[in-house]
Amino acid sequence: RTTLMMRNLPNNYTRDMLVQLLDREGFAGSYDFVYLPVDFARGCGLGYAFVNLVDASLVTKFKCCFDAFSNWKLRTTKVCQVTFSDRDQGLKANIKRYRNSPVMHPSVSDEFKP
Template sequence: TNNQRGVCQTSNSSSSNTEDFKLDVKRVLARSDQRTTVMVRNIPNKYTQQMLLQEINVNHKETYDFFYLPIDFKNKCNVGYAFINFISPLSIVEFYEEFNGRKWKNFNSEKVCCISYARIQGKSSMISRFQNSSLMDKDGEFQPLLFHSSGSNKGKPEKFPIAGKTKRSFSVG
């Protein structure tokens, strides 16, 4: 069944600050944790950007403004995690309650979704992180995606700003 829940394993990395990235729903609801960017781990490698967005958008369309599923260019498969920035910290709660500890719907995978906070926080920080990246020269399916955060275009794709890539025209002669 699709409602199977598993235990979300935290990595046994030597990093002592894994607690810093732990998502506590009570703190979010109390508005004492205002972070908005999450890392979604244990994604089956066959998931494409489109498949994952389709699954997320069933209940969470227009609640996020940044999405990135890193892809291994050699084998064209995702690397097992994604980043999502939610427009409001409170939107994280429903997403977390739906996905965290749940097995994935596609590919009959035994992987259990784990959600924690990302190291880099916020849409503007994510833009800064990726706008000069060589990723922006790749096909769209490999690039981070931006969506409008508010207004009549909320949830619709937004063009990724590319910093320092101004075209110069040279005159010869």
């Protein structure tokens, strides 16, 4: 299993901020899918994200780094929890899930897409 769910992210975190965090913590090139769902009406994140790692051997390192993580770029008291995604596992499954999703519509900004 390679797809993880990060819970308790700051709601004002963006996908780009999360990608920067992943890279800063040593995971650049170690993931091939990141999706941070957004509440379009409020214009903020829902407080969780899905990350697919390129190899299952990275899961333990990822969990050690981000489970109980609280050193956010923004001021918040949120503490991250990392679990396996219950729904989809792997890049192909995630692509299949979101390929025809409304979030992929051309009118949706790239920053909100997986």
